Amino acid sequence: MNEASRKLSPIGKDQADQHYREAPNNLEAEQALLGAILVNNDAYYRVSDFLKPVHLHEPLHRKIYEVAGDIIRMGKMANPVTIKTFLKADEKVGDVTVATYLARLAGAAVSIINAEDYGRAIYDLALRRSLITIGEDMVNIAYDAPLDMPPQGQIEDAERRLFELAETGRYDGGFQSFNDAVALAIDMAGAAFERDGSLSGISTGIHSLDGRMGGLQRSDLIVLAGRPGMGKTSLATNIAYNIAAAYEPEVQADGSFKAKNGGVVGFYSLEMSSEQLATRIISEQTEVSSSKIRRGDISEADFEKLVACSQMMQKVPLYIDQTGGISIAQLSARARRLKRQRGLDCLVVDYIQLMTGSGKSSDNRVQEITQITTGLKALGKELNVPIIALSQLSRGVESREDKRPQLSDLRESGSIEQDADVVLFVFREEYYVKNLEPRDEFDPKYEEWKMKMEQVKGTADVIIAKQRHGPTGTVKLAFQSEFTRFTDLADPSFTQYEEH
Known part of the structure; x- marks a missing residue:
């Protein structure tokens, strides 16, 4: 044929x-x-x-x-x-x-x-x-x-x-009946009632911040911004470790696990290596200065502390990806994979300006940042997890007399401010006051400087500049720079919120 x-x-x-x-x-x-x-x-x-x-x-x-x-x-x-x-x-x-x-x-x-x-x-x-x-x-x-x-x-x-x-x-997505939406809202309220601290979201481990935000809400994009030296990476690391350390799984009817308290955390560290990040966390937990750990300037007792801490940390569900210049598409794909394989309750990205968009490289950086923030917001909704994305602030802050950050200080701010559900600014007045120290200690202004320094030493402000689900304002925290650790202030009178 x-x-x-x-x-x-x-x-x-x-x-x-x-x-x-x-x-x-x-x-x-x-x-x-x-x-x-x-x-x-x-x-x-x-x-x-x-x-x-x-x-x-x-x-x-x-x-x-x-x-x-x-x-x-x-x-x-x-x-x-x-x-x-x-x-x-x-x-x-x-x-x-x-x-x-x-x-x-x-x-x-x-x-x-x-x-x-x-x-x-x-x-x-x-x-x-x-x-x-x-x-x-x-x-x-x-x-x-x-x-x-x-x-x-x-x-x-x-x-x-x-x-x-x-x-x-x-x-296929599509519409969801209001009936289903109401059922989900009631489930969330029930979960908040049973959870430690009665929070609707995941606890950050910092009570005064939780009291203001109700914890980290699922599917929210939380932008944490600050000038270099303010401690934004330290705060993000503290929160990430607190969530992972508090992880308490609960078995579901289908045999899968869900976080009752705390959660599994994915941390994209585009700036620091995983070793540097781990050193910060060990320093924070053991109260041994990170600079001493790096130099090896530690006693035998300190070393035993480090070993004990590292053994405890091995059980903590905190996963670090140190790929530099990762694109939003790669980040999304890896986050999906992590959720399927290990579970996922919170994502941290350090930081937005080090990421690249999914499309062709463009001269228009503002457009690329828009693509990144839109992608992060969509990913948070898709995975149903809060995403903490760190961001830089423009140098305009330094030229002002009042150096407290504002929403307009966000670099390529339009899309970041628009897509974020919550915008937090980390501000440490101590950093700026320290730089104003008079060279001559007999200068009449020295005593005035010293008094100001004592007022602000060891404190930090977390400014809630935007929050879709709650009030804005300022939360005062304690900051121990040698251990890069943020905590609640010991004196409860200082934890009062300042309304904006």
């Missing part, structure tokens, strides 16, 4: 079966589950936490499951009689009416004991259908080679969709 005749020859039955494959589904399992729910409404609660209407393959079954769920949640009885009024009366299933079909479903019901097994089977088939859709899209896009999606972009997009599918069982 020549080439032309082979191409035109009719497809045999075996060939047709190979070319046409139906999407994975099990209508019998769907019918059995719906029947169980119609006979005993308790069956619905065995599957409703993981099985949504969209997971059923047959459109009519989706509608029946959705209507039954609405009726049951209202505290009413869902059965063939009450459900049929919400379905089209003239709709037919084969040669029977919907009312007859509902009666047959109830008649052929399985035991409620089997309901969860059928629900799991339906859910797994829905995941397989979603995987097929993602795979088909990947193949089609790879064949088309569109200019607006290079191979690296396609990999990142596929990874994002697979992550969403793995996390939630669906990747």
Whole structure:
């Protein structure tokens, strides 16, 4: 047979079966589950936490499951009689009416004991259908080679969709009913009631800051900014370690773990190496100066402290990525991977200006920063974790007499200020007062300087310049520069908030 005749020859039955494959589904399992729910409404609660209407393959079954769920949640009885009024009366299933079909479903019901097994089977088939859709899209896009999606972009997009599918069982997003949103809000309030300190968010380990912010709220982008030398990295490191050290896992119904207190922390250190970061944390925990640790100028007792601290720290779920100049797309991909493999409750990025955008290198740095902050905000929502992003401030602060930072001091500030849910400024007046020391101690101004220095020594202000969910103001903290540690002030009279 020549080439032309082979191409035109009719497809045999075996060939047709190979070319046409139906999407994975099990209508019998769907019918059995719906029947169980119609006979005993308790069956619905065995599957409703993981099985949504969209997971059923047959459109009519989706509608029946959705209507039954609405009726049951209202505290009413869902059965063939009450459900049929919400379905089209003239709709037919084969040669029977919907009312007859509902009666047959109830008649052929399985035991409620089997309901969860059928629900799991339906859910797994829905995941397989979603995987097929993602795979088909990947193949089609790879064949088309569109200019607006290079191979690296396609990999990142596929990874994002697979992550969403793995996390939630669906990747199509879309609208959420207000009913579901209210349920989530009540769950959050319940979790806050049970959590240490009764916070709605994750505790920073610094009580006066928690009192102002209610902890770190999930999906929030928290920008922590300050001039060099103010201690923004120290504060971020303190918070990251406090969260990781307080981690207390709780087993969920599906066997996975969720943080009851504290959490798993991912720390992107674009400026310092992981060793430098670890040295800071060890210094803070052991109260041995970090400069002494680096020089090896430590006693035997100090060394024993370091060893004991390092053994304790090995159990802390704090993961450090020290890649310099990481792009927002790479950062997002690695964060998704960390959440899948180890869990993730908080992300820290040190700092925004050292990151690069996902697109081609551009001369327009403001546009690139916009892309980065928008990407961080989207990532926080996708992973449902708070992201603490550090940022530099412009030099304009130094030329002012009042050196307290303002929102307009944020470098490339437009997008940072706009995308952030919370903006915190770290300000240590001690840093500036120290530099004003008169050279001559007999200078009449020396005593005045000394008094001012005693007032501000060992203190720091965390200025809450923006907060979507609460008030702005200033929180006074203690700062021990030799251990790079921020703590609550010992004297509670100083922890009063200053309103802005």
